Amino acid sequence: MSSLLAAAAGKRVLLLNPPAAEIAAADDRWRSAATPPYGLLRLATWLRGRGAEVELLDALSDPALEGRTRGRVRERLRCGDDGEGVQTREIVHLGLDGGLLEQRLAERVAPDLIAISATFTWHARVFEETIAACRRVHPRARIVLGGNYPTLCGEAAARAGADEVVRGGVAEASFAATAIDLLPQPVRQDWLRLVKGCPNHCSYCVTPALNGGMTWAREPEAVLAEMKEKAAVHGIRDFVFHDDAVLYQRSRYVEPLLDLVAQERLDVRLEFATGIAANQVDDQLARRLADGRVSDVILALETLDPERARAMRRPQELDQFVRAVSILQAHGFTGKRLKAFYLVGLPGQTTDQVLEAALWLYRLGVTPNLTAFAITPGSEEYRRHEAAVAGLPLEALAPGLWRFAHPGMTVRELDTCFDYFHEHLYPVERILASSTNDPLVRRMQQLARGS
Numbered sequence: 001m002s003s004l005l006a007a008a009a010g011k012r013v014l015l016l017n018p019p020a021a022e023i024a025a026a027d028d029r030w031r032s033a034a035t036p037p038y039g040l041l042r043l044a045t046w047l048r049g050r051g052a053e054v055e056l057l058d059a060l061s062d063p064a065l066e067g068r069t070r071g072r073v074r075e076r077l078r079c080g081d082d083g084e085g086v087q088t089r090e091i092v093h094l095g096l097d098g099g100l101l102e103q104r105l106a107e108r109v110a111p112d113l114i115a116i117s118a119t120f121t122w123h124a125r126v127f128e129e130t131i132a133a134c135r136r137v138h139p140r141a142r143i144v145l146g147g148n149y150p151t152l153c154g155e156a157a158a159r160a161g162a163d164e165v166v167r168g169g170v171a172e173a174s175f176a177a178t179a180i181d182l183l184p185q186p187v188r189q190d191w192l193r194l195v196k197g198c199p200n201h202c203s204y205c206v207t208p209a210l211n212g213g214m215t216w217a218r219e220p221e222a223v224l225a226e227m228k229e230k231a232a233v234h235g236i237r238d239f240v241f242h243d244d245a246v247l248y249q250r251s252r253y254v255e256p257l258l259d260l261v262a263q264e265r266l267d268v269r270l271e272f273a274t275g276i277a278a279n280q281v282d283d284q285l286a287r288r289l290a291d292g293r294v295s296d297v298i299l300a301l302e303t304l305d306p307e308r309a310r311a312m313r314r315p316q317e318l319d320q321f322v323r324a325v326s327i328l329q330a331h332g333f334t335g336k337r338l339k340a341f342y343l344v345g346l347p348g349q350t351t352d353q354v355l356e357a358a359l360w361l362y363r364l365g366v367t368p369n370l371t372a373f374a375i376t377p378g379s380e381e382y383r384r385h386e387a388a389v390a391g392l393p394l395e396a397l398a399p400g401l402w403r404f405a406h407p408g409m410t411v412r413e414l415d416t417c418f419d420y421f422h423e424h425l426y427p428v429e430r431i432l433a434s435s436t437n438d439p440l441v442r443r444m445q446q447l448a449r450g451s
């Protein structure tokens with residue numbers, strides 16, 4: 001908990017969503033600028049409740065950007081070593097930069113406190129630059145840094161220049177409504193939270209570290225009330241849950257929520273964006289998802305390899321995944337409405353394994369949603385592979401730099417897998433019939449023919 005924010009009654013607090021830095025990709029694949037700063041918007045509601053006067057500066061979607069989030073090339077960073085020579089990727093600045101950030105800060109009435117939200121660990125340097133800019137413009141303001149980054153990288157965050165570094169979030173604000181009235185433009189979508197934390201301990205994930213191993217949930221009636229209020233006041237129909245484990249104690253939380261939405265015939269669309277666990281899918285849940293205005297379902301598959309699944313402590317078996325797919329398809333979740341997360345770029349993985357996974361999903365009629373493995377401090381996977389990344393700055397661990405590329409899974413192949421298979425659903429017959437000379441598709445054809 002933050003002692004500065006706890007004493008914010010009667011103070012002017014500027015909530016600052018800092019700029020970001022990502023790999024330049026034509027399709028804006030690395031989209032940290034894609035969502036409003038919902039953590040800060042929850043803090044805003046909590047701070048208002050304590051009598052603070054709050055303002056928001058969202059450096060990623062400020063009107064001064066006129067819709068152009070992508071800025072200068074900050075640097076070029078080296079990709080993983082795949083034996084194909086040194087390869088680098090451009091890292092571009094996203095959002096308000098240099099003078100423009102300082103100008104926007106200067107336009108604000110001098111705040112007593114500036115609260116900066118730091119989410120992705122590979123943005124560490126941008127957080128430091130942002131703190132320095134705040135110091136130059138508002139030397140009297142106290143600066144608080146909070147969010148995932150300080151929780152996961154406490155020592156580095158302590159050197160970032162803030163007056164206070166908050167690790168572990170602000171528990172009282174975790175289930176607060178998002179203060180979307182603070183956003184510069186009206187939004188058509190809002191984030192709600194039903195569950196925080198997760199009872200599982202997957203080796204690559206930092207959810208347990210972020211939540212001290214705890215899982216909490218909110219009463220479904222409270223979520224429904226927030227939904228109704230947001231619909232009535234802001235005209236919002238689209239609600240996204242980025243909960244880590246939305247099926248946690250599902251008969252107590254998400255199922256009653258879906259029942260309430262169906263009973264009240266709310267004209268809303270729900271999305272469970274972080275995916276659901278296949279081992280929990282049964283007929284009742286699938287019926288509720290279909291009745292409860294859920295547009296599509298993402299199953300968290302992550303790997304096809306049973307040994308790797310055990311090493312990663314995944315909470316499901318492949319046969320449970322196959323069963324979940326057939327149940328969901330029977331309830332109308334077909335084609336692009338049924339997706340599966342699959343991790344690519346894992347240590348020791350091969351391109352053939354990625355191609356086999358895509359084929360396997362195509363045969364089941366499931367759309368692959370490829371996610372880039374990003375080794376994160378605070379995860380078990382990080383501890384396991386610490387020697388391989390020792391000495392690298394946090395920026396060099398950004399997704400898309402393919403830290404674990406090797407001759408059997410090259411940077412070029414991983415990028416191409418993304419281009420070809422991510423969010424694309426092809427019938428296997430079409431792949432087999434393709435007369436292309438593309439080596440990756442040719443390899444997939446061979447795998448499909450079992451050769």
Ligand code: B12
Nearest residue numbers: 030032039115117120121146147169174206207371372376
């Ligand atoms: C939504 C989300 C996304 C969104 C974008 C989010 C964004 N802000 O732009 C999308 C879907 C695009 C995304 C993508 C990815 N993500 Co993501 N994502 C998340 C998620 C679910 C929420 C992030 C968020 O906005 N949190 C803010 C809000 C929601 O948090 P909150 O708890 O309400 O906030 C509280 C505290 O944090 C605190 N707080 C927050 N700010 C402040 C400020 C102050 C001053 C204080 C005191 C307190 C405070 O108080 C708040 C109230 O209690 C997190 C998991 C998580 N629970 O954080 C993963 C997470 C951040 N993502 C992660 C990963 C790995 C990825 C991907 C690599 C996944 C992939 N393989 O494709 C990509 C990379 C995208 C990229 N940029 O390159 C990792 C982090 C990796 C890292 N090294 O930092 C996380 C932690 C998931 C995990 N469990 O491992 N992601």
Ligand code: SF4
Nearest residue numbers: 198200201202205244
């Ligand atoms: S990956 Fe999902 S299931 Fe595993 S610990 Fe993280 S949030 Fe929980």
